[in-house]
Each structure stands twice: as C-alpha cells, then as structure tokens.
Amino acid sequence: MEYRCVQCGFRIKTLFVQYSPGNIRLMKCVNCKAVADEYIECELMIVLIDLILHKPKAYRHVLFNVLNHERTHFQGLLWKSLVGFLVLDAYRSLLVKKPEEEWGTSMSISSIFWIYRKMLMDVFLGNYMFLCSFLFAIRSLLKTSAQFSRFRDLLLAVLISSYFKILLTAMMVWEFPPAVIYIIDLFVLSSNTVALKGQIISTLQFFT
Structure with missing residues (x-):
C-alpha cells in the first residue's frame, strides 16, 4: 500500500x-x-x-x-463523485439560465421540457469537452499512454476538489446575486489547481 x-x-x-x-x-x-x-x-x-x-x-x-484506491472502493467513489459533480453542475446551469428565461405559471410543459433538455445538453456536452481536453493535456504532459489508473486519480482529484460547488445549494434558501455563482466558480478553479498540482507532481515522481 x-x-x-x-x-x-x-x-x-x-x-x-x-x-x-x-x-x-x-x-x-x-x-x-x-x-x-x-x-x-x-x-x-x-x-x-x-x-x-x-x-x-x-x-x-x-x-x-x-482516499487511497487500494483501501477503498475506488471505482464506486469515482462514480459517486462524478454523479454529484454533474448534479451540482446542472443546478449551476439552472441558476445561470433562470434570470434569462421567463419562469412562471404560464409556461407550457413543452417550454419547461425544452429548457431542461437544453440545460442537460449544456452540462453533459460541456463536461465531455472538459474531460477530453483534460485527458489530452495530462497525456501530453506525462508523455505516456500507460498507467490509465493515474488518469483516474487525477480525475478524482478534480471531482473531490470541486467541493465548493456545494455552496450553490445555499441559493435554494437565500437570494444571492448571479455574480455569486461566478465567485464560486473561481473558488472551484483555484481548488482544482491546488489539487492537480500536488497530483501531477506525485504522478511525475511515479514515472521517474
């Protein structure tokens, strides 16, 4: 271990x-x-x-x-973190689109369905592009196609270090200006940077 x-x-x-x-x-x-x-x-x-x-x-x-993958159910933890990340990202997308759309009791079911479908497409497409860019950048940095488990470790680091997205749930209770969403995004980005920096340095030590 x-x-x-x-x-x-x-x-x-x-x-x-x-x-x-x-x-x-x-x-x-x-x-x-x-x-x-x-x-x-x-x-x-x-x-x-x-x-x-x-x-x-x-x-x-x-x-x-x-969160050592030899001591815990790493695969299950990765999937749970991914689902939680996508749910919070979908809620973020909903908060961003809410001021832009006309929400009200007069909205038809088809309009609500279209808004939610557009939101889910944005979330999944955006995260898919992010994941592809992330894996390409890591592969180019490490200059190797081996040790796929190391890529999973880096992905888990991104998911875990995105815990600041939980702050979005506070907007269910209190009214905050839309700018708060982007402030939370900055915290998430800075947290991702710190986590990935430590992971990449350790991964490079693993290959050397």
Missing part, C-alpha cells in the same frame, strides 16, 4: 506505528525529515479548514492517505 508525505509528496510505506490502542507514533519522511502526515491526529474540522485555505498538504492527506 502506497502513502505519501503531505509535505513533499514522497512515497512512504507507513504513516504511523501503533504500539497499543490510542498509542501511536507518527513516522517521519525519509526525504524531507518532517512528520509524514500530521493530519492523522487532527480532527476532521481542522482538515476541512485547511482544505478551504487551499493548503497542498491537506489535499495530499485526503487524496493519497485517505
């Missing part, structure tokens, strides 16, 4: 040694000589705060040492 140091991304065999229940010793990274993963002893709230603050080591902890 492969773990990563949250400080430098170096591969290590184990994160801690347990002497007795509740008595553990955190291992140090042989590369940077720092504690490999101090988040093991931290509460979940601290991890969430560091994720919001875009700390790379928090993303390494979650993506490598928590």
Whole structure:
C-alpha cells in the first residue's frame, strides 16, 4: 500500500506505528525529515479548514492517505463523485439560465421540457469537452499512454476538489446575486489547481 508525505509528496510505506490502542507514533519522511502526515491526529474540522485555505498538504492527506484506491472502493467513489459533480453542475446551469428565461405559471410543459433538455445538453456536452481536453493535456504532459489508473486519480482529484460547488445549494434558501455563482466558480478553479498540482507532481515522481 502506497502513502505519501503531505509535505513533499514522497512515497512512504507507513504513516504511523501503533504500539497499543490510542498509542501511536507518527513516522517521519525519509526525504524531507518532517512528520509524514500530521493530519492523522487532527480532527476532521481542522482538515476541512485547511482544505478551504487551499493548503497542498491537506489535499495530499485526503487524496493519497485517505482516499487511497487500494483501501477503498475506488471505482464506486469515482462514480459517486462524478454523479454529484454533474448534479451540482446542472443546478449551476439552472441558476445561470433562470434570470434569462421567463419562469412562471404560464409556461407550457413543452417550454419547461425544452429548457431542461437544453440545460442537460449544456452540462453533459460541456463536461465531455472538459474531460477530453483534460485527458489530452495530462497525456501530453506525462508523455505516456500507460498507467490509465493515474488518469483516474487525477480525475478524482478534480471531482473531490470541486467541493465548493456545494455552496450553490445555499441559493435554494437565500437570494444571492448571479455574480455569486461566478465567485464560486473561481473558488472551484483555484481548488482544482491546488489539487492537480500536488497530483501531477506525485504522478511525475511515479514515472521517474
């Protein structure tokens, strides 16, 4: 089983040694000589705060040492994350189109059906183009067609780091200006950048 140091991304065999229940010793990274993963002893709230603050080591902890595909049902996690991502993206598209369309009780069923069909087409087509561009860019960067599982790891990093989309659900309760949607998009983009940066560096270390 492969773990990563949250400080430098170096591969290590184990994160801690347990002497007795509740008595553990955190291992140090042989590369940077720092504690490999101090988040093991931290509460979940601290991890969430560091994720919001875009700390790379928090993303390494979650993506490598928590969501390790050898310890969890990786395929199921990937599909669940993809479905959640698409649902939130569809809701975002609905919020964007809502001010543009004339919503009301006078709308016919065919008009509502057309709006929702157009919204779903935009979501699926847009994400399909994004996925194709993403895989092409990663393949060009890595200069290899092997290790497809690494592409799945990078895709999972994008899906998990898009958690800021959950903030869109607050617009079901409170009225926010449309500009808030684009602010959330910026947070999602910055979170994706931090997560992918750590993943790509670790993937390049894997191939070297």
